[in-house]
Amino acid sequence: MAAPRTEGAEEMLSGSEPGAAPYGNFPNYSRFHPPEGRVRLLPPALLRRLFPAGPSPLLGLDVGCNSGELSVALYRHLLGLQENEASPDQPVVGKILNLLCCDIDAALIERAERCSPFPGSISYATLDVMDAGARELFLSSYLSRFSRSTFDIGFCMSVTMWIHLNHGDDGLVEFLTYLSSRCNYLLIEPQPWKCYRAAARRLRKLGRNDFDHFRSLAINGDMAERVTQILTEDGAMELVCCFGSTSWDRSLLLFKSNRLTQKQL
Numbered sequence: 001m002a003a004p005r006t007e008g009a010e011e012m013l014s015g016s017e018p019g020a021a022p023y024g025n026f027p028n029y030s031r032f033h034p035p036e037g038r039v040r041l042l043p044p045a046l047l048r049r050l051f052p053a054g055p056s057p058l059l060g061l062d063v064g065c066n067s068g069e070l071s072v073a074l075y076r077h078l079l080g081l082q083e084n085e086a087s088p089d090q091p092v093v094g095k096i097l098n099l100l101c102c103d104i105d106a107a108l109i110e111r112a113e114r115c116s117p118f119p120g121s122i123s124y125a126t127l128d129v130m131d132a133g134a135r136e137l138f139l140s141s142y143l144s145r146f147s148r149s150t151f152d153i154g155f156c157m158s159v160t161m162w163i164h165l166n167h168g169d170d171g172l173v174e175f176l177t178y179l180s181s182r183c184n185y186l187l188i189e190p191q192p193w194k195c196y197r198a199a200a201r202r203l204r205k206l207g208r209n210d211f212d213h214f215r216s217l218a219i220n221g222d223m224a225e226r227v228t229q230i231l232t233e234d235g236a237m238e239l240v241c242c243f244g245s246t247s248w249d250r251s252l253l254l255f256k257s258n259r260l261t262q263k264q265l
Ligand SMILES: C[S@@+](CC[C@H](N)C(=O)[O-])C[C@H]1O[C@@H](n2cnc3c(N)ncnc32)[C@H](O)[C@@H]1O
Pocket: 023, 024, 025, 026, 029, 030, 033, 063, 064, 065, 066, 067, 070, 102, 103, 104, 105, 108, 127, 128, 129, 130, 156, 157, 158, 159, 162, 163
C-alpha cells in the first residue's frame, strides 16, 4: 500500500539519511509520488493535438528524470501504449517520440538505463542542467543529430524547487529561461512553497544549515504563479493550460513558445 502523502512525505524517501538527497535525488521517489498521479491528468491525445502535422520524430526532453519511472509513464501515456506493450512500432497516436532524459545523479541514471523498456526511443544521460557549458554541449549535439535546434516538448516535473534552493532566484530564472529557449512546449510541475519549508525543516532536523539560498529567496509564495510570470513576462512563452493538480497539490502547467508561429510548430 502506498505511504500516506503528506507535506513531508519526501522525508521518508531517502530512508535513514534524508539530507543525503540535496538535489531531490531520492532513490524511491516514484513510490511516494507515483507517475500515474501525474499522467492521468494529461489528455492521451496531447501530442496529436499539439503537433497535428508536427515533425517526425518528435523530440522530448525530461529534465531531472530521477530513475526514469515518470519518463516511461509519460512516454507510454502520450503515445497511447498500454502497460504491457513493449514496442512503440505502431504508436496509437501516430507519432514517434524520442525522449532524452537527464539527471544530475549518475546512480539514478544507471538504474533508469538498466530498467528501460524502450532503449531505442528513450535515452538517459547524467547531466547537471545548471552547468551551462556541459548542458549546451550535450543538448546541442543531441539536437544536431536530428538537424534541430529545439525540443518539441520539455518536461520539468518536481524539479524547480531543487534548482531554486540550490541556485537561488537567479538560478531559477536562468534555468527557466534556458528551458524556454530550447523547448517549443514545456510541461512544468512546480513544487508549492510549503514543500520548500518542509525541505528546509528536514535539513534543520539533521542539524545542518538551511539550503544556501532558502532565507534569501525573493521569489516565493504561489510558485505556480511565479513560474508562470518568469516564463511569460518577457513574452518568451505563453501559458496554454493547467491540467489540474495532483492529489499532493502540485499543478501541471503547459507553456508554449512564442518564438515559432503555430504553423511552424
Ligand atoms: C523530486 S525528483 C523528481 C523526479 C521526476 N521528475 C518526477 O517528477 O518523478 C527531482 C530530480 O531532479 C534532479 N535534479 C535536481 N537538480 C538537478 C540538476 N541541477 N540537474 C539535473 N537534475 C537535477 C534530482 O536528481 C532528482 O532526481
